[in-house]
Amino acid sequence: MTGTRPSAALQAPADTRRIGRIRSETISTAAIFVLTIILIFASRFVSPALGSWDQVDTIITLASFLIVVAFGQGLVILVGGLDLSIASMITLGGVLSTTWNGSFGSEWALIPAVLVICACIGALNAVGVIWLNIPPFIITMAMGIIVASAALGYTSGTPRGAAPDAFLALMKGSIGGLSAVLIFVLVFALLAWTLQSATAFGRRLYAVGANREAARIAGIATWRPIMAAYALSAACAGFAGMMLVGYANGATLRMGDSYLLPSIASVVIGGSSILGGRGSFAGSVGGAILLTTLGTVIAALGMQQGWRTVIEGAIIVGALLLLREDLIVKLRSVR
Amino acid sequence: MSANLNAARVTAPGSNLAVVMRRVLTDGAGVVAILYVVLFALYALWDRSALTASGVTNLSNNAAPLALAAAGESLVVISKGFDLSVSGVVSLSNVLMATYPLEGPGGALVSLMICLAVGGAIGVINGVLVAILRLQSIAATLGTMIMGQGLALVIMDAPGGTVADWVSYTLTDVIFGVIPISGLIVLAVIALWLVFRRTDTCIGLFAVGADETAASLSGISVARARVTAFVGAGLLYGLAGFMLSAQTATGNPTAGTPFLMLTFAAVALGGVSLTGGRGSLVGAVIGAATLMLLQKVLFSGGVSSFYTGIFQGVVMVLAIIFGSLILRLASTGARA
């Protein structure tokens, strides 16, 4: 059957476009890691103590909390939301695990219990987003305030208790010469990346984040991936809180505050779209390490922490500008 | 051939009183105004001093900063956006007021100009990022909020400083013995809104919030409407920071943080639709006043200070749900 062939320009130019095979995410993730390495080398000029292997180890340890939190935040952003409650969830994880340590029975019952509680609170966020049509940033902000206040009341202002041994071991111990945290970060990053990018669950997250209505039409029960994302985000934050108390051997009431904005920044500069539907955890890891390195350099330079906040904000805006959909489309069509 | 469209689609006018009644009940600002009156009556029954001049002044000073912030936010929300930079501007203004106190009425005027300039500048940046560079408003204003907050921390890293006496004494005072100046300032903003409401730009704001494409095809400049919204909002946030400084008389680099949540709760409670195109600045102001009054009621009720956060958060979520319920009621009521 002969028909007129559509003009060549309207045909999919896919045959000739090799660049389509290389995902833009891979390029931006690689860029982040390159940038981080450059920064680490450059920091040697600031202070000789920086830029050494020990320092890299310290940086990864410091970044470990952010990496865990950024995974959860990344999932929520992937489905098109935003989780502003993670600061309070970090605090909650730390407070509960120290306050209940010893009186809960085995540590191996305590830790999952805390994680489940956090996950349930995350699920509540999801309920507000999915069924009450409350914008994500509002419901998570409100939940954060509620949980912070609850923690304040529960501890009467002074958290007590020691960190669970498991986390003390994780944060301070070493396995075969390498610090336990380093190994943990590697294993966690691998598992997290797999969950997001190589499972059916992950595929559904990407679909729901790209276009919730289209995902629904394609036969996905959209509430499930969304709820899972918020629950996981809260659980990750709770886990990071427990890591923090293991590192500092104790909880404080505002311990999570300094991780909220960096968690968003890590995800955004790691190449994920703030609108959802695009991104890879590998990028978020790179972003987390970059930001932690930046923070270390700023502290070493003796600059006020306020500048770190300013730079984070500028980085977010910069990343948003550079990673716009229309720019990416233009880049891809250059052929 | 006669048109077979039924001409009966014309909305029936009904009696004037019925129309007014229905409009008040289904208009978002009307409901929250009633809510405020009821709440105030309850509060007055409980605490007689609420009805005195000093009681009213107290309430007014308390509510003015949030009312102004919510007024600014409502402009952006009406045009279908979210402006998170409110807390950054308020913190920055407050910190500047406390770090560089300028005495006397002249000094106060200059301080006011500085606050407005800060807010306006951030508003312009927001406008450019969102309207011209086409970034999502949540993301762009998150960025500017962080930067504003960071700058505030750089200028003042811990609470301290003192606001100029003239500002903190006079602006929290009354005129003619009974009218609080803070209240007058809010009323002035409302008056400006009522004038602005009758300009093409404002109608353009509503149009863009409802349907950006249709608005653009109708000849409205979407970019100009959005930039106007952000700049107007920024100026009002600056004014809010100025009035907050008058009230607290001191500086705090995180003074703006509670504003983020409260502002959106006030806007939603005041009947401004979070999906754009509907609502009024007046509603947002009344919503703010209601929220602050509610907080006062809770405090007097003896709620343990540890747990106020829980009440705040819950009230805020309820405010938003309530606000959207009112809107849904309004739209079905209008069609009745």
Place this chain on the structure above:
Amino acid sequence: MSGAVCALDVRSVSKSYGATVALQDVSLELRAGEVHALLGENGAGKSTLVKVLSGVVKPNVGTMRIGGEPYEPHSIVDARRRAVATAFQELSLVPNLTVAQNLSLPQQAKGRLGLVSGAATQKRGAAILNRFGLPLSSSALVADLTLAERQRLEITRAFACDPKVLILDEPTAALAETDWLFGLVRQATAAGAAVLYISHRLAEVRELCQRATVLRNGRSIGTVGLQEVTDHNIFEMMVGRSQAEEMRRRATAGASTRAAVLEAEALVGGSLKNVSLKLREGEILGVAGLEGQGQRALFRALVGLAPLNSGSVKVDGAPVRLSGPDVALKTGRGIAFLPEERKTEGIFPALATATNIVLPVVGRIGRAGLVSERLERDAAAGSSSKVDLSSRYLDFRIGDLSGGNQQKALLARAMQTGARILLLYDPTRGVDVGTKQSIYAAIRSFAESGGAVLLYSSELPELVHLVDRCLVVYGGRILAEASGADINERTLVAALTGHAAHETAA
């Protein structure tokens, strides 16, 4: 017709969006006092041309002149200043403003102190409504109007500025009858205006227009005088070859004895007033209707995307409550839905084509929930060959494919689900001719293998070609049902416009 005054002269206009060419070297000449039709299939470039002429987008190449002077509008307002007005297909009315306010946009009537005056705007609006015989209240909110009322308002707004060049894009899509509009058009042309009339409905076009320009794939194929060509000629220009053999009806195979797989009884909800239907195994049941007559609501209700006030649905004979597409997929032999707008409701542009295709069943293709792109590609191979989608495209981001290939992929997705009931809403919309044939073949073989298809198409020749039975929907009800020899364009068109479908086939 030498000596005719040229109102709008368009020369060699081209417009591209990135790599996609929407218009290529299009020329057009509108004469004063004429009604000039612009014809073409979906995706031919008509709406882009309308945007260029209206000042919404700027062409990359080409010139336009009005009355000999260069015409380079930067905006709608610019175009209006040059007396060019447009009634858009996607209505440009702002829903939360009143009729009067919309008529005055972007500048309302002013009163004292230069402030907007509601009363003056209302008066201005009422005067315009009066002038054009539109029985609406100028204080009514546009959101409260019916679709037909809104279309009339859109048209009125275009006429109200007394344009010299008037562009009407599908102005009768929601109108029940055309007399009002045609009267206005004739008045305008008698006064010397030029009208560019875009419509799918050849009958209307012949009644109103003198000449026609045909677009195909972004190019102008030619301009003809409507007296001198047949519909057949026009089809040929629009699709590129003789339609005669293609649009032959397929033979029906005694489908009335087969089991009913999907039954709807007295559905009421949204724009559905009362719809009942029975879809049988192995049958392709068509739905024909003008825009906005309830067909969209019907499809969405049958897959659970729209709530029903009353009525019942049965799948494989058992009553069901379809609460969403995910439930519909698992109900009975499975219902899969191909939505109207592939860009906004169908594809996930950043994901690979294979990922898009297997998405509804992605949990089943790997072990322990793990998937990889290779697994997805292997799983999608079967359905993609059914729709004649080259396996080469499975690895690419679906957003990079042409519209036709994207549509094939979406159809493959519907088939991948294993559902034996397909609800296809305008599956060949905006798709090139070669792809249409592939899609027809896929639908036919699906039905031949025992699948049931409910098919809506805005193109009557397509329905005539594919379906065993055809329902005509009008005003939220099934107005008529055609089968056998009754399925031809003439009968269907008569039914579509609301007349009783009792004409004998020619």
